[in-house]
Amino acid sequence: MYIPAKINANLARILQKYLLLPLLYFIIPTISFAQNSSDSLFQQKKVIQDSLIKSGFWEAQVEIDENDNLQILKGRPYYWHSINVSEDQLTSDIPFLKKLKGEVANQFVLNIQIKEYIIENYHRNGYPLAKASLSIDNLNDNQIQASINIIAQNYILNDSLNIEGDSQVVNSTYLSNVLDLEYDKPFDIKAFNNITDKISELEYISLSSLPQLAFANNKAIINLKIKEERVNQFDAIIGLVPEGSRTNLTGQVDARLRNLFKRGVGIDMFWQKYSANSQFLNTRIQQSNAFRSPLGVNFGFELLQEDSTFLQTELQIGTYYPLWNALKVGLSYQRFTNNILRDFSETEVLNIDPFRSSMVNAVLLNLEWKRPLTYPELEDYIFAQSNFSFGQKEIINYSALPMAWQNVPENSNTIRGGFKIHMQKVLWKRFLLEVIPQYRAIQNPALSQNDLQRLGGLQNLRGFDRNFFYTRYFGLLNLNYRYFLDQKSSFFLLTDFAKLLANVGWVYATGAGLDIKSQNGWFRIIYALGQETGNMPDFSQGKVHFGYIAVF
Known part of the structure; x- marks a missing residue:
């Protein structure tokens, strides 16, 4: 029975799944430039017939009729009877090949599975030149006997990582550990292929060109040409606020240091004194691939003093591990004190x-x-983080509390959690939409005013004083509508929306800002006006942040 050129549904599925790319590669150029030529038609005939045979239809025939239409006779399918494997001339047993017995003898599927086997068992274990060949030994009725010969070839070890360009920026041993290229360990082709992606996750260096690979004396030599990125930042503002006969010192310091000791150690510190007796301090130290392992370590300390009412501290010590590409999972111990x-x-x-x-x-x-981005850039981008904590809370000096405040358990379980996503989408040549949704909540039967989460200020809800709102949960959406003056400088409008506890409800903020990136720093000015739903805006309450962040 002949099947017209509009191939039947079953055959179409086979061609779409396994042959689409090769068919497009050969057929589309032919149709574009010589659609009516006999050479093009014969080439299409050969490609289709060869593809059908490799898909398991060994009796397939493709003919050209008098009207130059392709007539396809698919024939009956052939099945795998046995597949014998030899690895370095030794008979081997690969479990997944046994499962193919009785299946349609599709060489495309078999080659994909063998390729994955070679990559995982050879290319990733010191045999980057290993290859496999498939041969058909016997066709009996509609049964096929085949053999696969795997040749490992030379055993390759990692020899050296040569760094060119700004070679003194990072310690070569540390960088080898980050890139999983340990000296005298079996060469892993996957580790080499991941070099570009892994370096793109390092803020302080970048690649000037693609990594180069060479083999000599059964050793792998990798050459990287890197350049230093200026990502360290420092921003400080000092203010004087008169209060009666006294003058109080206020201000803030924001510092970000990266790649200390040439081993990727990062330090973040933010300090702000926003009234005479209120201040906030947040510090964090971290290093990825510490102690010549894939593990990262982090240490954090946070302090909040709210007037003369309470002092809150948080200590965090933990580790994190890269799971897949840019995804990291961390586990930490936290200690909160109020x-x-x-x-x-x-x-x-x-x-x-x-x-x-x-x-x-x-x-x-x-x-x-x-x-997270160091500063806004004109590019599509996404960053996400989520955390969840479970702990045991103990109220200190419970018996000394006023009786009205003893209406909660002395010991209880507490749960905290939330997420934050930072997305950027280029809409037109210079226009970019920046969307930052986040949510945080705390659940505990013995919550106090000083246990609640605080919201407000330039770091989250703009247009309000820092820590203006106290809430058990909040949902926040920051929107920035940016017009870029150049690749890294932009003017933007902003809107913030937040949903807090029922007694507060919805609050929002609007404003505008300007970010200008220069060679030595980053100039920023933002004006934002915040208000609660139902209230008239009071422009005298608008907040202005002005600063210059030094980049070095």
Whole structure:
């Protein structure tokens, strides 16, 4: 039975799944330039017939009729009877090949599976030149006997990583560990292919050209040409605020240091004193691939002093591991402490939310995909992080609390969690939409005012004072509509929307800003006006942030 050139549904599925790319490669150029030529038709005939045979239809025939149409006779399918394997001239047994017995003898599927086997068992274990050949030994009725010969060839070890360009920027031993290229270990082709992606995740260096690979005396020599990226940042603002007969010092310091000791050690520190007796400190130290292992380590410390009411600290020590590409999973120990700094009068106890001293020991699970941008750039981008912690909370000096504040358990379980996603999408040549949704919540039966999460300020909800809102949960959406003056400098409009506890509801902010990136720094000015739903805007309450961030 002849099948017209509009091939039947079953055959079309086979051609689409396994032959689409080779057919397009050979047929499309022919149709484009010589659609009516006999050479083109004969070439199509040969490609289709050869592809059908390799798909398991050994009796397939393709003919050209008098009207120059292709007539295809598919024939009956052939099945694998046996597949014998030899590895370096020794008979071998590969389990997944046994499962193919009785299946249609599709060489395309078989070659894909053999290729994956070669990559995993040879190319990743010191045999980057290993190859396999398939031969058909016997066709009996509609059964096929085949053999596969795998030749490992030379055993290759990692020899050296040669760094050119800014070669003194990073320690070569540390970089070898980051790239999984340990000296005298079997050469792994996957590790070599991942070099570009792994270096793109390092802020402080980049590649000037593609990695180069050479073999000599059964050793692999990798050459990298790198250049240093200026990513260290420092920003400081000092202010004087008169208060009666006194003058109070306020201000903030924001520092980001990367690649300390040439081994990828990073330090982040943010300090802000936003009133006479209120200050905030956040520090973090981290290093990826520490101690010549894939593991990273991190240490964090946070301090918040709110007027003369309470002092809160958080200590975090943990490790993280790269799971896949840019995805990292971390596990940390957290210790939260809340200390009340003064006694409350009976009137305060009856009229304000409770304040209690407490301590929480918790375990934190953290997931992070990619790394945050150093500053806005005109490119599509996405970054995501999520964390979840579970801990045990103990109220300190429970018996000394006012009776009205003893209406909660002394010991209880506490859960915290949330996520943040940073997305950028280039809309037109110079226009970019920046979308940052995030959510955080805390659940505990003994929550106090000083346990709540705080929202407000330039770092999250712009247009409000820092830590203006206290809430058990919040959902926040930051939107920036950027017009880029050049690749890294932009003017932008902003809108922030946040949903807090029911007694607060929705709040939002609008404003505008300017980011200008120069060779030695980053100039930023932002004006934002925040307001709660239902209230009229008060332009006198707008917040302005002005600063110059030195980049070195």
